[in-house]
Amino acid sequence: xxxGLKRSWKSGMSMLxxxxxxxxxxCGSSTGETPSAAASGTPAAAESSKPVxxxxxxxxxxxxxxxxxxKIDAFNVSQDEVIVKGxxxxxxxxxxxxxxxxxxxxxxxxxxxxxxxxxxxxxxYASLDDLIAADANFKAEDFVQTFLDxxxxxxxxxxxxxxxxxxxxxxRKDALEAAGIDPASLTTWExxxxxxxxxTKKEGGKTxxxxxxxxxxxxxxxxxxxxxxxxxxxxxxxxxxxxxPEWIETWxxxxxxxxxxxxxxxxxxxxxxxxxxxxxxxxxxNKAAGYTGSSGDQxxxxxxxxxxxxxxxxxxxxxxKPVASAIQAGIVAKASPEQQQAAFKWFTxxxxxxxxxxxxxxxxxxxxxxxxxxxPAFKAFSEKNPQISVPLQQASHASVPFQDPTxxxxxxxxxxxxxxxxxxxxxxxxxxxxxxxxxxxELDRISK
Amino acid sequence: MNITDSRKVEQExxxxxxxxxxxxxxxxxxxxxIGRMIRYVVLVVVSLAMAFPFYWMVTSGxxxxxxxxxxxxxxxxxxxxxxxxxxxxxxAPFARYMxxxxxxxxxxxxxxxxxxxxxxxxxTHMKFRLKGPFTAMVLLGYMIPTTAVYLPxxxxxxxxxxxxxxxxxxxxxxxxxxSIFLLRQAFMQVSHELVEAGQLDGASHFxxxxxxxxxLIRSSFAVMILxxxxxxxxxxxxxxxxxxxxxLRLVSAGLRGFFVEGGAYGLAWPQIMAASAFTxxxxxxxxxxxxxxxxxxxxxxxxxxxN
Numbered sequence: 001x002x003x004g005l006k007r008s009w010k011s012g013m014s015m016l017x018x019x020x021x022x023x024x025x026x027c028g029s030s031t032g033e034t035p036s037a038a039a040s041g042t043p044a045a046a047e048s049s050k051p052v053x054x055x056x057x058x059x060x061x062x063x064x065x066x067x068x069x070x071k072i073d074a075f076n077v078s079q080d081e082v083i084v085k086g087x088x089x090x091x092x093x094x095x096x097x098x099x100x101x102x103x104x105x106x107x108x109x110x111x112x113x114x115x116x117x118x119x120x121x122x123x124x125y126a127s128l129d130d131l132i133a134a135d136a137n138f139k140a141e142d143f144v145q146t147f148l149d150x151x152x153x154x155x156x157x158x159x160x161x162x163x164x165x166x167x168x169x170x171x172r173k174d175a176l177e178a179a180g181i182d183p184a185s186l187t188t189w190e191x192x193x194x195x196x197x198x199x200t201k202k203e204g205g206k207t208x209x210x211x212x213x214x215x216x217x218x219x220x221x222x223x224x225x226x227x228x229x230x231x232x233x234x235x236x237x238x239x240x241x242x243x244x245p246e247w248i249e250t251w252x253x254x255x256x257x258x259x260x261x262x263x264x265x266x267x268x269x270x271x272x273x274x275x276x277x278x279x280x281x282x283x284x285x286n287k288a289a290g291y292t293g294s295s296g297d298q299x300x301x302x303x304x305x306x307x308x309x310x311x312x313x314x315x316x317x318x319x320x321k322p323v324a325s326a327i328q329a330g331i332v333a334k335a336s337p338e339q340q341q342a343a344f345k346w347f348t349x350x351x352x353x354x355x356x357x358x359x360x361x362x363x364x365x366x367x368x369x370x371x372x373x374x375x376p377a378f379k380a381f382s383e384k385n386p387q388i389s390v391p392l393q394q395a396s397h398a399s400v401p402f403q404d405p406t407x408x409x410x411x412x413x414x415x416x417x418x419x420x421x422x423x424x425x426x427x428x429x430x431x432x433x434x435x436x437x438x439x440x441x442e443l444d445r446i447s448k
Numbered sequence: 449m450n451i452t453d454s455r456k457v458e459q460e461x462x463x464x465x466x467x468x469x470x471x472x473x474x475x476x477x478x479x480x481x482i483g484r485m486i487r488y489v490v491l492v493v494v495s496l497a498m499a500f501p502f503y504w505m506v507t508s509g510x511x512x513x514x515x516x517x518x519x520x521x522x523x524x525x526x527x528x529x530x531x532x533x534x535x536x537x538x539x540a541p542f543a544r545y546m547x548x549x550x551x552x553x554x555x556x557x558x559x560x561x562x563x564x565x566x567x568x569x570x571x572t573h574m575k576f577r578l579k580g581p582f583t584a585m586v587l588l589g590y591m592i593p594t595t596a597v598y599l600p601x602x603x604x605x606x607x608x609x610x611x612x613x614x615x616x617x618x619x620x621x622x623x624x625x626x627s628i629f630l631l632r633q634a635f636m637q638v639s640h641e642l643v644e645a646g647q648l649d650g651a652s653h654f655x656x657x658x659x660x661x662x663x664l665i666r667s668s669f670a671v672m673i674l675x676x677x678x679x680x681x682x683x684x685x686x687x688x689x690x691x692x693x694x695x696l697r698l699v700s701a702g703l704r705g706f707f708v709e710g711g712a713y714g715l716a717w718p719q720i721m722a723a724s725a726f727t728x729x730x731x732x733x734x735x736x737x738x739x740x741x742x743x744x745x746x747x748x749x750x751x752x753x754x755n
Contacts, residue, residue, distance in 0.1 A: 057692075061708040087692045090701070090708050094688070101689055104599050105606035281517070 052342040053083045054335070055109035059095040060088060063299055067362050075349045082342040084111070092327075103334060110335035111343035113162060115151070115328040117403065120158040126333040127156045131344040138348065142369045144392075146400050147326035160347050161326030163359055164366035166391050166398060167220050170297065170306045171290030172283060175199055183307065188315045189224060189250075193257055199289045200263040211263040213282060213291040214254065216275045218411070218418035220292045220311075222402070223322035225250040228314045232402045232410065233443075240410060240443055242417075243429075243436035250314075251421050251428035259425040266422045295391035298364025308387035310394045324391075324398035326368065366391045409442035502732075509533060509722030516717045529718065536706070536723040544695060545702030550730065552617045552687075552698065553680035557673045559622040564672065568631035569657045573643045590625040598689060605690055612691050617698075620690065621680060627672050634668035635661065670741045678731060699727045 060068050065088055072086040087109065089095045095114045102108045103124050119125055132138050140148060144164060151159030169186075176183055181195045196211025214220050222232075230246035233239065241247075257264040265288065267278040280300060282288040292311070311320040329350075331343045349355065353371045357378040360367040372378050373392065382389040404410050417435035420426035476484070508516055509532050510525040536542070570576075571583050601620060602611075610616030638661060646656040662669070684700040691697065697705065706723055735742060 061705065088694070089692075090705050098689060098692070101599060101602040105603040107606045107611070 051081055051083050052338050053085060054111055054339050054342045054346070055085050055087055056111040056113070056343070056346065057087050057089060057095050057099065057109045058113035059090060059092040060113070061090065064363055067359065071350060071355065071359070075346055078349070079345075082345050084342075084346050099332070103332065106334055108332045108334045110339035111329060111331055111346055113327065113329045115159040115330050117153050117158075118407065120153040120330070123333055125158050125330040126335070126340055127158055128160065128331065128344065129156055131331075131341070132157060135344070135348065142353075142371050143351075144324070144326075144366070144368055144370060144395050146324050146395065146398050147368050149400055150326050150403075151328050151330075159328035159330045160351065161368040162329050162347075162350060163356070163363070164324055164326045164368060164391070164395055165295050166324035166366060166394050167215070167223055167292055167311060167322055168295055168390050168394060169290060169292055169309045169311055170283065170301060171309065172286070172288075172305060173307050174305070175286075175289040183309055186309065186312055187319070188312050189227075189253065190315045192312050193253070193263070196257070196263045196289065197261060200261075202262070207262045207265070209286075210265045210282070210288040212257075213265050213267070213279050213288045214258075214422075215279060215292050216266050216268045216422065218414045220322070221251055221254055221418055221421070222414065223311055223320070223399075224254070224314075226399045227311065227320040227322060228317055232414075233405075237405070238443070238447060240436050240439040242410075242414060242439065243432045247432055248429045251417075251432060255421045255425065255428055258422060268419075268423055295366055296364050298387060303385060303387055308390040310390055319397060320394070321397060321399045322394065323401045324366065324395040325401040327365070360392070361388060364388070364391075366395050370396070406439075406442045406446055410439040413439040413442075505721050506725045509536075509718055509725050511718055513716065513718055516721075532718040533722040533726065536719040537726065539719070540702060540706045540723070541695075542699070542702060542706075542723065542727065545697055545699040546727065546730065548614075548696060549681050549699040552614065552621075553677045555614075555618045556621045556680050557676050559618070560624055560627045560676055561669060561673065563623060564627035564631050565657060565662065565669075567628045568635050569653070569661065571628070571632050572635040573638075573640060573656075573661075574653065586625060586628060590629065594686070598686065602690060612693055612696065614696070616690055617687055617696070620686070621683070624676065627676060630672050630675075631665070631668060634665040638664050667741065667744060670738070671744060674734070674738055674742055677734070681731060703727050 056072065058065075058068055068088075069086060072084050076083055089098060092114060095112060096116065099109075099112055099114060116125075132140070143161065147161035147164050148157070151157055151161060169192075171183060176195070176199070179195065179199045181198065186192045186195060192212065198211070199209070200207055200211040201209035225242075225247045228246045228250050230244055230250065231241055234241050254264075258266060265282075267275040267282070269275060270278070276293075279288075279291050280293065280297065283291050283306065284302065290306070298308070311322045313320040329347055331340050331347075335343065350359075351368055353369050353375050354377065356367040356369055357372040357375040359365065360372060361378060361381050367373075367378070373389065378388075402411070413435040416438075417431040420431035420434075421428050507523075507525055510528050510530070511522070511532075512527075512529060515522060515526060567586075571579070571586070605611050605616050605620060608616075610619060642660055642664075643656055646660050651660070681698075682700060683698060684704070687696075687698045688701045688704075691701075694705075703723055707720055
């Protein structure tokens, strides 16, 4: 009987829990208002003699994870006020999943390598404006502005850029040389397409060597459309403009290159990042002349064989304006004021010129400050490894990543359209018109 | 039906089986022979199809990365690279992960055997007020998807300071409605007279449960333990959510971590395949030894099927 009671408690509880789940979800948004207010009074807080210990959650592994560990250790040694305890997750998604549970249970890390605009609006993240204002050494003008702007939500700074990423072009030096093409001349997509056609080798109607391999997904086709002057939304933010001539012409070019001319190829599907590495593999194994990839690929590439260049623009339009996005970190609102202060200290350390430059050299990601270009170590490094400064230079004239007001529905529509064009050979006009209709109805729904 | 009756039935069944065996020795008509052959061929094909992924995983672990990507694929590795297994084993603390998984799963099994059988006993052979509604309530708990209670359960564990600990991993999984129902079905097959006989002889409920009932439903226990063990060994999301110390990772989370770190997001397939192969090895060994019981479990748990 006793046991029976115990059981009843447990199973009864599970029912109660399920019932309370919806309630909790609702509570989540309402509790949001208070913590950020509590957090704002922080900068004046007196420093105690005991070091403040904070947790920093980050979803990085491999080379990036090792470098992060090294940076955390270096920070802990460099001063005695803050101790950062790094806790690694498998990836960014896992960090967010765990953070969600942590916030719900009020047992939070102070610093996380994660950002979410919705959560910032709901007050889960602390606004950093007061902390920034109190820090005389915080030079906002030195940051890559696109990166810093991304962390602003409704005019307030919520997230700080830890490092950036953008899509750049990697080409085989030998392939271009053999075809007599000067990489410096490839400043437009038209020129690149001509070069790709020249380098493509075919046997019996089948391509054996591709002139170029764009990466699967909407990412680099969006980049190319933006470079041509397209935009996702109209200026007033009320119309989805992904079916404008700029978009259709751009995407139609890609469809033609891939399916009709067969001078470019897309690896798609597979497990996880399989398509990504298959694309890289093709280039490294001399099956393609080059590919469009991430600045973060630099760690995996052999620069004896390949070199990097910026994304091209379009003839008569100007230089490329691809998206450069920052991987951002935030401070959780439910952390105590001292912990928030400590977390901010850790972030500013990570973003110091020499540290962000060092991170860039070791990982290939983009430094977040312009002054990294003047850092002596970075300068010396980029003389030997010219590819390292390509992403940072591109970032200086880059577009801000599209922040989807529908919470991802517009991006989804673009993703579907990209698949239609890249894989199914659907005319760009049809694919983009369909995507526009879907995206517009989603946008209308939220603006009502 | 009393014990002698059931034994008789059992004996008859034995005899029936014996008869069948005898008949199979006789000459079989050609038509039936062909039919049987077709059946065997189909069975062989199906079982090969089932076994193939495992074969592919183990042999891929022995290939080089280039060989894995090659088309057409090779069915037997050109050169056997045992070093992939050693590499994978050494590049992440898999021994630790496997210990964690096995330790946690065994603890959970032991706890569940005790509490699920007590619960099932109470639900089937004890009389108390509101037994019906109470049973229904437990059943209702079974209908709630586990994912829906992750967050509240997390908050409770946090209040109890059990996050990020073995205790949390074990306690949060120590009650399973599935186990209760599996055992409840088994207890319902045992005639109530046995319990009454025990009571007449002055045995306590506890005694009746452990010395009379348990031996009778041994096989159900075995099934329950096996299913629970396999489920807990494979458990991924929940343990991942409630732990942050890498030393507490279970094997599935460890494998995922390895896929990202050591496997470089799927660049080093041989190592990933090798790691996958040895992480499921304990389950394969378990299967080899408990084959019969696992087969039975398919039958037994049919009434209370999971998910």
